[in-house]
Amino acid sequence: MGSAVTASCTIRWERCRGLEDGQPLISWLLDSEPMAGRQRRGVGGTEVSELRVPQLNRPQAKLWCCVEWNGTKQRVGVAEIRAGYPPGKPSNLSCLLDLGDYGLTCRWQQGADGHLPTNVMPKCATSRSPAVTGCTPQNGHSQCTVPRRLLQLYRPMELWVTATNALGTAESERLRIDPMDVAKLDPPTLQSIRSMPPQTDCVTLTWTMTPRNAHMELRCELRYRAPEDPSWGVLTGIAGHAGTVQHCKFLFGTLYHFQMRCRRDLARGYWSEWSVSRNYTTHEKAPEGKLDAWWSTRTAAGRMEVQLRWKAPRRQEANGRVLGYRVALGSRRRGREPQTVCNTNDTHCDFTVPVRTGRVYLSAYNAAGESSATEVILLERKGQPLAGLRAVPAGDRSLWVHWEAAPVPVVAYVLEWQPVSSEPGHCSACWQLERNGTTTTTLIRGKLGAAGCPSPPTGLCGAVLCLHPGLTAQSLH
Missing domain, CATH: 2.60.40.10 (Immunoglobulins)
Known part of the structure; x- marks a missing residue:
């Protein structure tokens, strides 16, 4: 593309009888564009026209040789021109072994379009045999399958793709693999899930592999999620031949979805698809701890x-x-x-x-x-109201609350709040306990937007209460 094109057209006089002056006038058309050539008399009763196109910038064109006949151009010859570039280098070659028929399906990306008919062929070779054509892509697709007879399993091979047109040949980078390294395995089957040992937060799972995968050294992953979890938890590095695994830190009395996948214990192996999901509800455990x-x-x-x-x-x-x-x-x-x-x-x-x-x-x-x-x-309500209760914003979802120290020793404080639109005298929508009896300030953090609790800048009514043995004091604002 962009090169000069030269052409010549030769006409014999005796074949041009009927011209008014007997002198053939030769002209040219590049597709439909008139072109001027240089005409001269040739040997042996011929007339020759030579044409030079300085630069051809289209991938395809037809060049016509014409003879003027009764004032019209008669097309007497044609040449089809194909222009382009050497083939682009194929890239991103990858292969996957099907364990059903042990065919190796390879895919790649075509190089830049050379605008010329291009023959693309995957090649393969082993250390003991010369390079051969692995397979032939169909209908211009960038993939095909190398049959089992051309492969050496559990031994390294080289694979690459060649692209050839009239101007040259380009090769992809060479892929050096053991075909078994790129085998995609069948997913495992989860057989059973149990809470083991009893009354712990641990779960034991068992699984099996298909017979054609069972002899391989495998590495597996287990993922699990409760319906309300935003993402999966993943347990990695599971030995595939073990057939059983235990994992802890599950919530009690909770439904979980479990799935598993495996691959050959090599870095380049493909993961299987995730197994069919299996559901399991962990056993219940009695609640623990004290309640505020x-x-x-x-x-x-x-x-x-x-x-x-x-x-x-x-x-x-x-x-x-x-x-x-x-x-x-x-x-x-x-x-x-x-x-x-x-x-x-x-x-x-x-x-x-x-x-x-x-x-x-x-x-x-x-x-x-x-x-x-x-x-x-249930202590008796006594004492004087606290003074100086005030609140200061501390961000989008927080408030600093301040008050004056109580006149008597204090065990703890309780802060209550609710929207000002609520019924007066029932300020109990939300509350929190401040266990430091010596403080006069506390932060309400991340609770103002909770269900039933107002978010700033909604006004609040609040109550700070100081507690100590045998005596409480309350202040409503």
Whole structure:
């Protein structure tokens, strides 16, 4: 492409009888474009025209030789011109071995278009045999399959792709592989999943490989995810021939999806597809730990009305999920069955107890059992309101809350807040416990936007309460 083109056209006089003056006038057309040649008399009663096109910038063209006949150009000869470049170098050669028929399917990217008919052929060679054509691509596709008879399994081979046209030959980079290194295996089959050992956060899985993969040294990966998890957890480096693996730190009483894949224990091997998913729900474990609780009381008609609220325990690997909560009078430690005054799956409860009741017991439970009870001492409400309660923004989802120190020793503070549009006098939508009794400031972080809790710049009403043995003080704002 871009080179000069020369051509000549020869006309014999005796074949041009009928011309008015007997003198043939030769002209040229490049496709439909008139071109001027140089005409001269040749030997043996001929007329010759020679043409030179300085630069041909099209990949295909037809050059016509014409003779003027009665004022019109008669086309008497044609040459088809093909122009282009040497073939571009093929690239990104990769191959994959099918363990069904042991054919090696290779794919590549074609080089730059040379605008000329190009013959593309994959080649292969071993250390013991010369290069041969591996296969023939069909219909211009950039892939084909080298048959098993041309391969040496478990031995290194060289593969490359050649592209040839009228102007030259280009070769891809050579791929040096053992065909078995690029075998794509069948996915394993997950057979069983169990919580083992019992009452731990560990799960044991067993699997099998297809017979045609079972003799290979394999490396596998296991992935798992609960429906609410944003991404998969992955366990790597599993020996494929082991057939069993144990992994821990699963949540109790939770549905998980498990999948597995394997490849030959070599860096260049292809992973199998992920296995068919298998679901498993881990066993339940009784909840553990104490519950943070806050309450308010009011005496009416000889009974004490209690509003009790608590924080749901944080879900961790070592803690079972919670199905419900129980508030009871009396503890099992005293040998008597406690009297249940509230049973709920919420995190608050209103109930009445005898006026002299000094404490209740709060516990969480699920199908596997009940947590140890949290003792809640129902103290008498006394003391003076705290002064100087104020809040300062500390970012998009946080507030610094300040107050003046209490006039008496303090065990802990509880901060409550809710939207100002809520009913006055019931400031209990959200709360948190500040266990440092000497502080006069605390940060509400990441809770203002929680369900049921307002986000800035919504106004808040709040209550700071100071606690110490036998005495509480409350301040509403």
